[in-house]
Amino acid sequence: PAHAAPRTVRDAPTVVAHRGASAYAPENTLAAVLKARELGTEWVENDVQRTKDGKLVVIHDTTLSRTTDVEEVFPDRAPWNVRDFTYREIRRLDAGSWLGASHAGARIPTLEQYVELLDRTGQNLLLEIKAPHLYPGIEPQILAELEDEGWLRGDRVRNRLVVQSFDTASLRTVHLLRPRVKTGFLGSPSPSALKEYAAFADQINPNHSTVTEDYVDSVHAFKGAHGKPLEVFTWTVNDAATARRVAGAGVDGIISNNPDVVADAT
Numbered sequence: 001p002a003h004a005a006p007r008t009v010r011d012a013p014t015v016v017a018h019r020g021a022s023a024y025a026p027e028n029t030l031a032a033v034l035k036a037r038e039l040g041t042e043w044v045e046n047d048v049q050r051t052k053d054g055k056l057v058v059i060h061d062t063t064l065s066r067t068t069d070v071e072e073v074f075p076d077r078a079p080w081n082v083r084d085f086t087y088r089e090i091r092r093l094d095a096g097s098w099l100g101a102s103h104a105g106a107r108i109p110t111l112e113q114y115v116e117l118l119d120r121t122g123q124n125l126l127l128e129i130k131a132p133h134l135y136p137g138i139e140p141q142i143l144a145e146l147e148d149e150g151w152l153r154g155d156r157v158r159n160r161l162v163v164q165s166f167d168t169a170s171l172r173t174v175h176l177l178r179p180r181v182k183t184g185f186l187g188s189p190s191p192s193a194l195k196e197y198a199a200f201a202d203q204i205n206p207n208h209s210t211v212t213e214d215y216v217d218s219v220h221a222f223k224g225a226h227g228k229p230l231e232v233f234t235w236t237v238n239d240a241a242t243a244r245r246v247a248g249a250g251v252d253g254i255i256s257n258n259p260d261v262v263a264d265a266t
């Protein structure tokens, strides 16, 4: 309409289902990936750690207590650290009942099972290396697994995979070992530090509380490790008003437990 104020037309931000569509299905399970697909969400975020016997598994907390029935199944194994259990033991745990009886029977997936599901659904992966200080050598192991599964080639490595972490050393290692893999730093470095991050990262992924238009502009002013402007994917945005605010600030992506709400709002 003639009276409308001029505004910048931007693409809507990419929506990423945080731990899968975790408002509706148990976080970091295959069910949460399938729920995200049902909602039309093309990207899923997950958290990768390692079992005692060296299997890469998808779970957020460094202990099994909150999201499984481990304390009932293994009452004498406090403090129930992920890294103190074998995969055979972890496979026995119910990773869905905590969210409600209708989710009973969900399992903690291996990274291999997880990416194989994404191959079937066609969804893309924002993979978080969680607490890498607990898992020496996890970076090359994750990269080897992704390589075996075909995720370090062609369209998958170019457009369908980003590896993120709060840990800069871990991201530098990924970048050194496999420069083609895109990386995202979780946090909000000061603008004066961004140049340093741009040497190995493609995304700066801040908590939504720190997102302003000025900050997003200062990130976009740098070219990332693959020669394109550094992107901003912010987390964890679960309501429409915040989604509109960060979209207005110009973020490239929004990570959300309820990606349908964010997609509708932006």
Ligand code: G3P
Residues within 6 Å of the ligand: 018, 045, 047, 060, 128, 186, 235, 236, 255
């Ligand atoms: O994807 C960003 C977000 O997942 C980082 O925090 O604790 O949910 O892993 P957290």
Ligand code: CA
Residues within 6 Å of the ligand: 045, 046, 047, 128
């Ligand atoms: Ca995460």
